Amino acid sequence: MTLTVKERRNKSGTVLVATGEINSETSGALLQALLPLVREGRPLRIDLTAVTYVSSAGLRTLLVVYREAQHAGVAVTLYGVSEEVRFVMSATGFLDFFETGEAAAAAARAKVAR
DSSP states (O other): OOEEEEEEEETTEEEEEEEEEESTTTHHHHHHHHHHHHHTTSOEEEEEEEEEEEOHHHHHHHHHHHHHHHHHTOOEEEEOOOHHHHHHHHHTTGGGGSEEHHHHHHHHHHHHHO
């Protein structure tokens, strides 16, 4: 399967929408799409709603993006992480590196409840 990426820009940052599988064949293209966005210094949201599979190569790509973002002081948030992808990322500890849209929404709700 292939991976397609589309980016959308708005006032609050950039959204990269990924569709397909992130594996050894597609992770290089994803990295080439993400690193320039991180280097722009704007908040980056990665929408994984339509991602059906992430291999170890895909996890490595996300780790490189995370490290680059930390170095640049850029916030990276993952959205739409499916149960299958969430399980793999959680089991390997990769989910701990990223803010997720679900976590951000929960934090906002908690802030309002105070």
